[in-house]
Amino acid sequence: MATATATAPGPRVRARRWFAGFASRETWAAFAFLSPWLFGFVVFTAGPMIASLILSFTDYSVIQTTHNVGWDNYNRLVHDPKVTTAMKTTLIYTAMVVPAHVVFSLGLAMVLARVGRAAGFFRTAFYLPVMTPAVAVGVLYLLMFNGDYGLINAGLHFFGIHGPYWTTDPNWVKPSLVIMHLWKVGASVVILLAALMAVPTYLYEASAMDGASKWRRFRDVTLPMISPAIFFIVIINTIAALQTFDEVYTAFFNASTPYGTDASLFYVIYLFQEAFVNFHMGYASALAWGLFLVIAVITAIQVIGSRRFVYYEGNKR
C-alpha cells in the first residue's frame, strides 16, 4: 500500500480519481465478475422490490382493480394498534433471542471443540433439528411446553421449580418461542466451530506462559479472535429474528390451533395475514417497507458498533 502522503488529497483530486476508477481494467474485471449477480439482482430482486414499493402506494389486492391511494397505507400503518403490538412483540423477541442464540451456540461450539473421535456424530446431532421439517417440531412444541404435562415443566419440577404455562400465559409465550428457537442453533454452531478452530494455538500457549487464568484466556484471546464470526452471526440472526414467521405460524396460527394472541402476533405474521388472508397486498407492502426501515437502522447501528467491538488482526478492515 502507498505510504501516507504529507497532506491528504483535495476533493477535486479525489473526484478525478473516482471517475478514473471506472476506466481501469480492474473495474471492468470486477463488473465482469459481478455480472451474474447484477443481472439477477435487477430482474429478480430489485425489480420486485421496486414493484412492492410502488404497490405500497396502492390498494392492490391481486383480484380487484388497483387504485393509487397515496400515503393512505403508511398513514394507516402509523395509527394501526396491531402494528404497535406486532412490532413490540417482534422487537422484544429479537432482543431475547439473539443474545440467547449467540451465547448458546458459542457454548455448544466450545463443548464440541473438545470432542475427539466421535465429533462427526455430535455435530450432526446438533444440526439435526435444523434438518427436521417443521411438521414434527410444531407438534412437539405443544407437547413439550404443556404447562401441566409437558416434558419441560417435568424437568423443572425435578429441580423443585414450578414451571409456568408456556403456551397460554401471555408473559411466557415469547420465552417459550425463544427456547424452541434455540433448538435450531446448529448452523451457527458449525460456523463458530470453524472460527474457534482457526484461533492460532501459539496465542494460547503464550498467554498460559504469562500465567493467565482460563477465564482470562477466553476473554482476551478466544473472544477477540472469533469476534468477526460472532458478529456475522449477530447480524444474520437479528435480521432473521425480526422476520420470524415459520416457527410461530406453525405453533399458533395454523388452522387447527387458532390460539394466537397478541403475545404471539409477530410482525411478519400480521403482514402475511394482511397480504394473503385479507387481500390487502398494498397495505402489506407498506408494512414490509416499514420493517425494512427498522431492520436497516438496526443493522446500521450494529455495523457502527462493530468498529469498537470486533477485532481484526493487523487492525486493518
Next chain:
Amino acid sequence: MTAPQGPLTATGEGVGLPVPPIPPAVPPAGRWYQFPSAAGVVGRTAYLALLTFLTAIFIYPFLWAVSASLKPREEVFDNRLIPKHWHPSNYLDIFRGIPDIATGVPFGRWFFNSIYIGILAALTVTISSAIVAFAFAYFRFPLRNFFFGCVLATMMLPGAVTMIPVYLIWNKLHLTGTQYPLWASNLFASAFYVFLLRQFFLGIPRELFEAARMDGDNYWTMFWRIAMPLAKPALIVTAVFEFKSSWTDLIKPLIYLRDDNQFTIPRGLYNLLGVLGPSAGGHGDYQIVIAGTVLATLPMIVIFFLGQRYFIEGIATQGRKG
C-alpha cells in the same frame, strides 16, 4: 517464528464488516487444535455428562418422529419413545397407499425431484456466489460499497411481498408450471452466501494474488486456482446449507408446480397432510405423514454428515499447509 499470515484484510475496509480469520500459515504444534486440557476425571465426566444431556435434547424431536413413524395409527401420539406395537409397514404405505383411504403417492419420484433440484440449487448458488463474493472481496472499484449495501438490503425485505411480483416475472418467461423457478434464480447468486463467502475471501492474503498475477495469471485463473481452493470449507458450508434450504422449501413448489410428478418432498407431504386429515373422511393417519417426514430427513443427515467432515478437515488441512 514468523508472524502469522492471518487475516490481512487489505480490501476489507469501507463497509467495515467482519472477517473470520483464516488459519495461520504456521502450523500449530501437536494436534490440529488445542485447548487447555480439562482438569482430571471429574472435569471430564462432567463434560461428557453435559454433552450427552445436550445431545439428548437435540435429537429428541427426531427420535420422537422415528418412533412415531413406526407406530400404528392409534398409538402415534401416545408419547412412548419405544413403540408398543411395531408397524414398519407405514413406510410401504406411503408408496402403495392405504386401500380405500388414500391412494399411494409417487414418493420415489418426489425424492428424485428433491435430490436433483437440491443439487442444482446448491451447485449453482455456490459457484455464482463465489464469483460475486470474490469481486467484492478482491477488486477495488467505484460503487463497490454501494453495491454491497444493495446485497445486504435484499435480505431485509420480507419475502411475502416480493412473492407475487417474482411469480409474475417467471410467468412472463413462461416458466411457471415447471421446476425451473425452484433453482434457476440461484444462477445469479444469493445475498446470504455472497456475504459469507466474501468474508472468507477477505481473509486470503493479498500477496498470494499479487504473486499469481506476476506469474501471468489473469483475474479468472487467479480466482479459480488460488481463491477457490483456499475457500473450500466455506464453499462446502454454502453447498450444504443451500441444499438443506432447497430440500425443505415448501412455498416455491406450492405456487410454481402444478403436476404431481413434479413435486418435491415437502410439497408432497403437504398434500398427504390434507388427504389424511380427519374431516376428509380419513382417520387422521399421521403415522404415514411422519414416516414420509423421516424418509425425507435421512438424505439430509447423510449429506450433512459427509459435508461437515470434509469441511472441518478442510480447516485442519489448511492449518497444516500454511
Next chain:
Amino acid sequence: MQGWRRSLAFTSLIAALGVLAFTATLASAHSTTKKAGTLNIMGFGTGDDVAESRAAIATAAVGGDVKRPSGAFNDQQFLAAVASGNPPDLVYLDRQKVGTYAAKGAFQPLTSCISSQKINTKQYRIPALNEITYKRKIYGIPEFYDVRTILVDNNVLDMAGVKLSGLDTSNWPKLLATAKKLVKIDSSGKVTRIGFDPKIPEFFPLWAKANGVDILSKDGLTPHLNDPKAVAALAYAVSLVNAQGGWDKFKSFRDTWDFFGANNEIAADQVGAFPMEQWYYNVLAGSSPKVKITALQFRNKKRQPINYETGSAWAIPKGSKNPAAACTWMKTMTSTSTWLAAAKNRASIRKAKNQPYTGISTGNAVADQAIYKQTYTSINPYFDQAVKKVLEVQRFSFNVPASPASAEFKQAWNDAINRVLAGQQTPKQALDQAQKESVAAIKTATK
C-alpha cells in the same frame, strides 16, 4: 491438484451440471398449453374413497380430461395463479371463504350455470346455500355438511352420578353446576378430567345463537359482536372454563388428549361431554368402537335444538377457461345419485374389512335421507343413536353468513375470545374491540 487433473475435474463438473440441467428440462417440460376441454381444478387432489368414487363419476360426465394436482386449497397458490392471469377452472374450498372471494370479484356467480345445467338447488340444505350466497347470487355448490352435536361419555356421567338431563344447554346455571360436578382436579391443582368443554373460541357462534343473537347479520354486512346477548354468551362460556381449572390448566390438560388414538379422551374417560363435529363419530367408531356414548342436540335458551354448520364448496373463478365443464363437474359431484353410489361403495368396503360405517353428511338433504335408508347398517346401540341424532339435527342448522371480510371478521372475534381467556380483557372490552375492528374491515372491503 495438478494442472491436468484440475482441468479434468473442472470439465467434469461443468458436464455434470449440464446433464443435470438437461434432466431438469426433460422432467419439467410439460406442455403448458391447455388443451381445449381440460378441466383444471385447484384444491381437490386425490382423496379418500368417498372423494375418488364420486370423482370417477364426475370425470366421466365431463368427458375425461381433468387435472387435479394434489393439496388442499391454498390462498397464496390461488392468488399467484389469478395474478398471472391463469386461474384454475374450478376450485374447492371452505365455504366460509367464498363470500370474501365473491365480494372481491374472484368468483363468478353461478346463475347461468344453475339454469343451463338445471341444477336443483332445492336439494341442498338452505344454511349451506346461504353461506355461499352473496348479494342474492349463488357463488358455489355446497359439499359436505359438518354439524355439531354434544358427544357424551356415558361412563363419566355414571361415575359422577350425573344424569343426562344435567347436560341441558338451555339451562345455563344447571349446566354450570353439572360441569362442576363432572370436573376432576387433583391435589396439585392439575385438571384430570374435564366436565363440559364449551369449545371456545371455535364454537362461539353457537353459544351466541343459543342466547338469541346472530353474530353477523344475514346480509353479511353488519356484525353484532358486542350485542349484550353475545357478551353474555361469551361470559358464560368463559365461566365454564374458569369453573374447571381456568384456561391455563384446562387447555394444558386438553392438549394431552390422544384425539385420534385408541386411548382417546372418551375411551380414557377424560371428559364428560363436549360439542363436536359429526365426523368424529366416524373416527371413534374406528379407533375405539366399544365406547358408550350418547349424542345430544345443542339447545338454545328456548329449548329449541340448534346447530352450527360448516363445510366445503365448489366455485368457479372469474376467468375460468372451461366454466361449462366446471359446472357439469359440480353438479355431478353433489347429485343424489353420486353421493349414494359413494356411500354404497364405502359401506361395502367397511363391511368387507369389518370396520364400522357411520354414513356421510353431504349437504344434500335428499342424498342424506337416501344414504341413511339404503346403506346404513347398525353398529351398536350407542353409535346407531349418534348417527340418527346427527341426521335429526341437520334441519336445525344455522350458518354464519357470507361476508366480504369473512377472514378478518373471524379473526376479530377469535382474537377477542383468546384475549378474554388469557385474562387480558373482560368479555365486553374484548367484543367491543372486535366489533370495532370488524366494522372497519367490512367498510374497507365494501368501498
